[in-house]
Structures are given as structure tokens and as C-alpha cells.
Amino acid sequence: APYCADKEDFKNSELQLGTEATRSGIVSIITKRYVNVSKNLVYMLPEGRVLIEALGENNYLTSVLTSGRMERYLKQIQKGEGSVSSFVKRTEDITKEIVEKLIKDAASWNFVEYAKDIQKxxxxxxxxxxxxxxxxxxxxxxxxxxxxxxxxxxxxxxxxxxxxxxxxxxxxxxxxxxxxxxxxxxxxxxxxxxxxxxxxxxxxxxxxxxxxx
Ligand SMILES: [Zn+2]
Structure with missing residues (x-):
């Protein structure tokens, strides 16, 4: 497979989360919506707890390896060493897997208390x-x-x-x-x-x- 999230790649230092250009955007979304930072301490907001529980064990979405390996494979494509069609096919497969798992997990979600926290x-x-x-x-x-x-x-x-x-x-x-x-x-x-x-x-x-x- 051109990319997948497995732990072997933790050893691989060339893996990165996003790019230089997207990283600050990611951090700013997190600090605006999901946490509050005060004096170097990070406090989770109820919105953040909902996100973490909803993602749960969905490893493709929560592991930095998914993004890291995608970036790495895209670079290989740039150099003519990777195949665009297998990248697209792999992305489709992973997306399908993620959505199917989320639909299944959603049956057991219970965010009533968090919703109260957010609204009240x-x-x-x-x-x-x-x-x-x-x-x-x-x-x-x-x-x-x-x-x-x-x-x-x-x-x-x-x-x-x-x-x-x-x-x-x-x-x-x-x-x-x-x-x-x-x-x-x-x-x-x-x-x-x-x-x-x-x-x-x-x-x-x-x-x-x-x-x-
Ligand atoms: Zn104000």
C-alpha cells in the first residue's frame, strides 16, 4: 500500500504533520474551537472532548502517521516515483473505512452532558x-x-x-x-x-x- 498508519513509521523521522504552511492554521483552529490556553496551560473545552470521543479509536483520523505518510507519498509522486492512481484508490478505501466506522460508532455516542456544558x-x-x-x-x-x-x-x-x-x-x-x-x-x-x-x-x-x- 502506498500509505497506511502503522507504528513502524514512528521511527521514521521524515514523517511530518502537515506542511510548514498548513501547521499554523491547524494550531489556530484547535486553540479557537477546542481548547483554551492560559499561562502556558492548555484547558480542554467541552467541544474538544466531543471531538476526541467521536474520533475515538479511528486510527486513520487520529494518527499523525496517516497525514505523514500521505505527505511522503505525494513527494514521491512529485519525483515520479509514485503512482497517482494507487494514491487515489488508497485514499478512497481509507475514506470509506473511516465513514463506515464512524457510522457504526455513532450509535453509542452520548454527548448530552457536553452539549449542556456548551449551551449552559x-x-x-x-x-x-x-x-x-x-x-x-x-x-x-x-x-x-x-x-x-x-x-x-x-x-x-x-x-x-x-x-x-x-x-x-x-x-x-x-x-x-x-x-x-x-x-x-x-x-x-x-x-x-x-x-x-x-x-x-x-x-x-x-x-x-x-x-x-
Ligand atoms: Zn472580549
């Missing part, structure tokens, strides 16, 4: 950067515009080691600051706790501590 994201206030609704996610609150305009407004649910309640986040949006919160951990001295209000610095566009007088 609660609005906690309006974005400080663009004014769109800010929605509650699993580990943070983020601007609902992030998929459309890349607005990166986001507040973590845990600040300086202290979980921030939804009531306090709503208060931050309506009054400009939270209630006095106790139990923040100092970054330099983790044993030392401190208390502060949380506010939003409009100029620096970031969350700030406001200390009681």
Missing part, C-alpha cells in the same frame, strides 16, 4: 476588553467572543492559590471589585497568606489586587 455556560458579566458576555467555563471565565475575534479576556477561577467564587466574579463586573478575599498565597513566601480585593486595571488590562487601607 453561564454569563457572569461583560468583557472588560470588548463588551461581549463573559461566560463561565470549567477552570476560568472567558470572553464569548474568543472564537470570533480572538478576544483573550480571561479570569482564572483560582487566583494566587485561592478559588474565587462566582458571586465575587459577578461583583467584580458590576461594582469594579470583589469583596475582601482572605487566603491568597504570597508568590514569594507560599506560607504567608494575605487578604485583598480583586479589581480590574483598565489601563494594563489585567486583574489586580487592591489592598485594604
Amino acid at each position: 455556560a453561564e454569563e457572569v458579566g461583560l468583557c472588560k476588553k470588548c463588551g461581549a458576555p463573559v461566560l463561565e467555563r470549567e477552570t476560568f471565565y472567558s470572553c464569548s467572543n474568543f472564537k470570533k475575534t480572538n478576544c483573550d479576556f480571561r479570569i482564572s477561577k483560582v487566583v494566587a492559590g485561592k478559588p474565587i467564587s462566582k458571586e465575587n466574579i459577578k461583583k467584580l463586573f458590576t461594582t469594579g471589585q470583589t469583596s475582601l478575599i482572605k487566603g491568597f498565597k504570597s508568590q514569594k513566601k507560599p506560607d504567608k497568606m494575605f487578604e485583598a480585593f480583586l479589581g480590574w486595571d483598565e489601563d494594563k488590562n489585567k486583574l489586580i489586587f487592591k489592598f485594604p487601607q
